[in-house]
Amino acid sequence: MNLCQQNANSKEAKMHNSCQLEKEFINKWVQGLQICNSSSKKMNLLERKKKIKLSADIAIASAKNLTTSWSKAIISEATKDEQNMTLVKNVCGPESKFMYAHQKVTSHKRTTSKKILKKCYGVHRKMKKMEPCRGSNLATCIAKRLVKKRTQVLKRLVPGGELMDEYSVIKEALDYILSLKVQVDVMKNLVNVTTSLS
Amino acid sequence: MLSGLQTTVSWSDVSGGDGDGGQNKSTLPWDVDHFDDQSAILSSKLRQHQITGSAGGRAPASALKSLQLPRGLGSTGESGLFPNDNIDDSNFKSPMGDNSSIQNLFHGFTGSLTSNQTPQFRHLPAQTFGSPGAAAAAVMNQVQAASVSAGGGGGGAPSQPRQRVRARRGQATDPHSIAERLRRERIAERMKALQELVPNANKTDKASMLDEIIDYVKFLQLQVKVLSMSRLGGAAAGAIAPGGAEGGGRTGRSSNGTVSSSNNNDTMMVTENQVVKLMEEDMGSAMQYLQGKGLCLMPISLATAISTATCHPSSSRNNHPLGSAGGGEGGGPSSPNMSVLTVQSANGVSVKDSP
Numbered sequence A: 001m002n003l004c005q006q007n008a009n010s011k012e013a014k015m016h017n018s019c020q021l022e023k024e025f026i027n028k029w030v031q032g033l034q035i036c037n038s039s040s041k042k043m044n045l046l047e048r049k050k051k052i053k054l055s056a057d058i059a060i061a062s063a064k065n066l067t068t069s070w071s072k073a074i075i076s077e078a079t080k081d082e083q084n085m086t087l088v089k090n091v092c093g094p095e096s097k098f099m100y101a102h103q104k105v106t107s108h109k110r111t112t113s114k115k116i117l118k119k120c121y122g123v124h125r126k127m128k129k130m131e132p133c134r135g136s137n138l139a140t141c142i143a144k145r146l147v148k149k150r151t152q153v154l155k156r157l158v159p160g161g162e163l164m165d166e167y168s169v170i171k172e173a174l175d176y177i178l179s180l181k182v183q184v185d186v187m188k189n190l191v192n193v194t195t196s197l198s
Numbered sequence B: 001m002l003s004g005l006q007t008t009v010s011w012s013d014v015s016g017g018d019g020d021g022g023q024n025k026s027t028l029p030w031d032v033d034h035f036d037d038q039s040a041i042l043s044s045k046l047r048q049h050q051i052t053g054s055a056g057g058r059a060p061a062s063a064l065k066s067l068q069l070p071r072g073l074g075s076t077g078e079s080g081l082f083p084n085d086n087i088d089d090s091n092f093k094s095p096m097g098d099n100s101s102i103q104n105l106f107h108g109f110t111g112s113l114t115s116n117q118t119p120q121f122r123h124l125p126a127q128t129f130g131s132p133g134a135a136a137a138a139v140m141n142q143v144q145a146a147s148v149s150a151g152g153g154g155g156g157a158p159s160q161p162r163q164r165v166r167a168r169r170g171q172a173t174d175p176h177s178i179a180e181r182l183r184r185e186r187i188a189e190r191m192k193a194l195q196e197l198v199p200n201a202n203k204t205d206k207a208s209m210l211d212e213i214i215d216y217v218k219f220l221q222l223q224v225k226v227l228s229m230s231r232l233g234g235a236a237a238g239a240i241a242p243g244g245a246e247g248g249g250r251t252g253r254s255s256n257g258t259v260s261s262s263n264n265n266d267t268m269m270v271t272e273n274q275v276v277k278l279m280e281e282d283m284g285s286a287m288q289y290l291q292g293k294g295l296c297l298m299p300i301s302l303a304t305a306i307s308t309a310t311c312h313p314s315s316s317r318n319n320h321p322l323g324s325a326g327g328g329e330g331g332g333p334s335s336p337n338m339s340v341l342t343v344q345s346a347n348g349v350s351v352k353d354s355p
Helices: A002-038 A045-063 A069-080 A082-092 A096-130 A137-157 A166-197 B002-017 B019-027 B032-052 B058-077 B085-091 B095-114 B119-127 B131-149 B161-172 B174-197 B206-229 B231-240 B249-281 B283-292 B300-309 B313-317 B339-345
Strands: none
Touching: A002 A045, A002 A166, A045 A069, A045 A166, A045 B206, A069 A166, A137 A166, A137 B206, A166 B174, A166 B206, B174 B206
16 A cells, blocks of 8 residues: 555656656757757768767756766766767856766776776686585576676666666666656657658 | 464463473573563564565564574573574575574474473474474464475475575674665665566566666667667757758758768668667567557568658668568568668658657
């Protein structure tokens, strides 16, 4: 009973949130596109697509006000490339958020070096895993391994996912799916509007 | 059932107070009164646990904690107060296993109290599965009938090997096992929330839920890519920046066409292959999602017809993906070209929402 109520409330809240998110996303995206367009260089299809996608990603990430980890990851990755700096700056706003984004980059290096270390020991761990797998435990081991593989894939998919542990990856994936949906909806509507206008 | 539990508790009262109790008091090193308190506590915990249901990880955890208390108390006097530590370990295997262990403890309680012989504690759990077993079984029935009937309090292996390993390790240090359980609960919570978001997510298995999530994220990302590459490319840039290089929406689109046609072959192949690789991994679910999202794949003939009608030079390359897509699709040649092309060149037909 309580759970049902909670679910209903959260659904409404989610819809409200997504409307708000959509508005912010549109605003920021339009901003970003204008900036992209202002460069007089003529782009071919692929470049254009990349620009659009990039501006969309940055827009949705900044629409989150950097509250979530994946948005920070997107922004930090975008700031790696010097070309995108103006775009990111104008869309995102105040400078303080940048400092944070840069920090994320350095922590990434630390985690990658940790990962290399882990891989060295990975062999030992695999051997250890094999040992307790006998009889009834075999199914468990297989199940665990499947889950582990899939969480790894998910980590790769969600931006910034490799830096997080399993639990937060799921949380981030939740948020990321929501914002991807927002992106797709807005884009579709825009396509429909522009095609119907023509 | 709970009344049955009460009776087991009161048994200890009776046996403790009466004839046997007299002898027991002399031989048993611990306080029978203590026992009553502990068993009362345990029974209340058990009741609480059963009310909250077996899914709640916390109740067994607290029950587990409370179980530790008597163990600590008993250990000072008699190591055999409870069933063997070994036996306990094998029973404290899972959240479910906790219940069987609680139950075994009760067996131990009642059994030990009803018997006169202190040194035979170790045999008790196996032997006293007579009436106490029946009463406790009635209590435990909801939670794990299987392990009860499987008997063998000592060897009672709960039928959930997965949690067994975890709880065994966690048994050594309590806060870890509780933290572990908490963590698992939170993950399950998140998974439930994700179930609402992701379509087709009625799977109970964690691995397949993760599968669905992964597929869905891939699909959404693909959609964004496709959409940003489609008509939207020229349209958005054109409509939003009328003073820009593109001019109006229409000119934007036409320039898109002309520009793209020259580089089309090279650049499109790259994206096509990339996109196709993604789709070919999980074609079935991708098709499902496409249809669910109002995107449609159309037969090649139709696509070519439309695109030639709109007079695009790039239309000739409209091929279609594998005919594995449900009925009505043109038997596409096996070339890996994608519906992406139809999106781009066929006036955005594929992208329209179905009403």
